[in-house]
Amino acid sequence: MGLAEAVREAGVLGAGGAGFPAHVKYQRDAEILIVNGAECEPLAHKDEAILAERAADVVAAVAALREELGAREVIIAVKGSRSGPLQELYGGVKIHPLAEFYPAGDEAVLVYEVTGRRMPAAGIPPDVGVVVSNAETIWNVARAGRGKKVTTTWVTVGGAVAEPFTAEVPLGTTAAFLIAEAGGPTVPAYVVFDGGPMMGEEINDPAAFGVQQTTGLILVLPWDSPAAVKARLPLEHVRTVAGSACTQCRDCTELCPRYLLGYDVQPHLSMRRFFSWGEEADPAFFAPASGCTGCGLCELYACPMEIAPRRVQNYLRGRLEGTMPAEGLGEAHPERGGRRVPGGRLRRRLDVASWDGGAPPRDLREAPRRLVLNLVQAYARPLEGAVREGDVVEPGQAVAEPAAGDERGVPVHASLGGRVVAANDRTVEIDRTQVAGYAGA
Ligand code: SF4
Numbered sequence: 539m540g541l542a543e544a545v546r547e548a549g550v551l552g553a554g555g556a557g558f559p560a561h562v563k564y565q566r567d568a569e570i571l572i573v574n575g576a577e578c579e580p581l582a583h584k585d586e587a588i589l590a591e592r593a594a595d596v597v598a599a600v601a602a603l604r605e606e607l608g609a610r611e612v613i614i615a616v617k618g619s620r621s622g623p624l625q626e627l628y629g630g631v632k633i634h635p636l637a638e639f640y641p642a643g644d645e646a647v648l649v650y651e652v653t654g655r656r657m658p659a660a661g662i663p664p665d666v667g668v669v670v671s672n673a674e675t676i677w678n679v680a681r682a683g684r685g686k687k688v689t690t691t692w693v694t695v696g697g698a699v700a701e702p703f704t705a706e707v708p709l710g711t712t713a714a715f716l717i718a719e720a721g722g723p724t725v726p727a728y729v730v731f732d733g734g735p736m737m738g739e740e741i742n743d744p745a746a747f748g749v750q751q752t753t754g755l756i757l758v759l760p761w762d763s764p765a766a767v768k769a770r771l772p773l774e775h776v777r778t779v780a781g782s783a784c785t786q787c788r789d790c791t792e793l794c795p796r797y798l799l800g801y802d803v804q805p806h807l808s809m810r811r812f813f814s815w816g817e818e819a820d821p822a823f824f825a826p827a828s829g830c831t832g833c834g835l836c837e838l839y840a841c842p843m844e845i846a847p848r849r850v851q852n853y854l855r856g857r858l859e860g861t862m863p864a865e866g867l868g869e870a871h872p873e874r875g876g877r878r879v880p881g882g883r884l885r886r887r888l889d890v891a892s893w894d895g896g897a898p899p900r901d902l903r904e905a906p907r908r909l910v911l912n913l914v915q916a917y918a919r920p921l922e923g924a925v926r927e928g929d930v931v932e933p934g935q936a937v938a939e940p941a942a943g944d945e946r947g948v949p950v951h952a953s954l955g956g957r958v959v960a961a962n963d964r965t966v967e968i969d970r971t972q973v974a975g976y977a978g979a
């Protein structure tokens with residue numbers, strides 16, 4: 539079995555973004571493999587922990603992938619402040635120290651920073667001879683090469699909690715469990731995000747949310763923090779404000795990382811068109827929104843009126859449904875270097891700088907009693923359930939498989955043994971205490 543097939547059978551999804559299936563990335567040759575350890579979301583530390591604590595696995599995986607891709611070069615890209623200690627651990631692999639700005643981990647930005655190449659509009663890194671994989675994905679590739687299934691993920695629990703930490707935890711460990719392990723919230727009214735303050739999404743029910751491969755950060759934020767306030771604005775309110783408060787100053791566009799790279803992404807135009815033409819307009823008018831990555835800089839950093847251009851971009855992108863890709867790639871902006879947004883300034887703007895003291899490691903691999911495994915994969919058809927309520931499952935046993943003929947879906951495996959207490963087309967819930975011999979943890 540080739541490495542790409544082993545990666546698929548192990549159930550590896552990209553851990554750094556929307557969960558693109560890793561085996562698909564590894565089916566094309568590439569000149570350069572970039573290990574993305576940029577981790578630019580404020581308060582995130584899990585890639586830092588993986589690169590420090592699982593160096594032997596990462597080295598083994600990049601060697602195997604280099605051969606699989608026919609790559610001439612492997613580069614590990616990390617924040618400059620984290621690059622020093624890694625030089626010793628990765629003697630034979632090039633470490634690229636990135637400037638500390640947001641969003642250094644965006645694929646287009648990263649490829650440009652590391653190689654000077656720019657992906658075509660609506661393109662992907664392999665279009666310019668590069669494969670980018672997140673550090674955790676690479677670690678999972680190492681395990682897949684040894685025949686191991688993906689049963690754990692790395693996560694930082696941070697923000698307004700008593701004792702932030704970073705840990706390798708079983709897939710499906712609930713956000714509520716992790717927050718309790720972190721000593722609970724330190725503020726009376728809070729929201730919980732799956733992800734960072736810039737691109738994370740609010741978790742409605744932390745007890746029902748099980749961590750996935752794409753979960754790198756469980757973030758507790760005060761109810762009235764800037765990111766939490768923006769996340770819950772109703773779209774109708776956003777539209778009204780787009781007309782009444784947007785001054786067309788262009789600050790959102792002038793700081794947009796995609797615009798600065800030469801892509802036709804101009805949120806100030808989207809704001810004007812969304813308000814003027816409304817939802818009935820021909821989607822072609824909104825085509826440039828499809829190049830937006832949802833990084834949030836326009837909304838949470840750039841806009842002096844504190845309104846929500848990213849929300850508009852997201853909405854318009856949804857309307858386009860991939861039918862209207864952005865076109866054109868101009869020159870990178872001559873002032874791009876000076877307009878990169880420093881991480882420290884962003885953390886202060888988001889009011890999260892006081893929680894930036896790190897997140898020490900914990901070992902929780904056997905701790906949770908209850909797991910909620912996610913079966914929804916962004917690039918796949920609905921998975922087919924392989925277990926039913928009442929079944930007893932072993933660690934590593936498949937609980938759902940890709941549909942016949944689906945080349946992108948990957949299987950989901952039980953992360954720990956237990957009894958299936960609920961199963962539907964979106965989740966499988968496992969209770970570890972309902973089997974003989976459970977000794978607790
Ligand atoms: S920065 Fe804000 S006010 Fe200025 S054009 Fe963009 S959305 Fe409008």
Ligand code: SF4
Binds near residue numbers: 830835
């Ligand atoms: S969220 Fe805003 S700043 Fe980020 S890519 Fe989209 S338009 Fe540009």
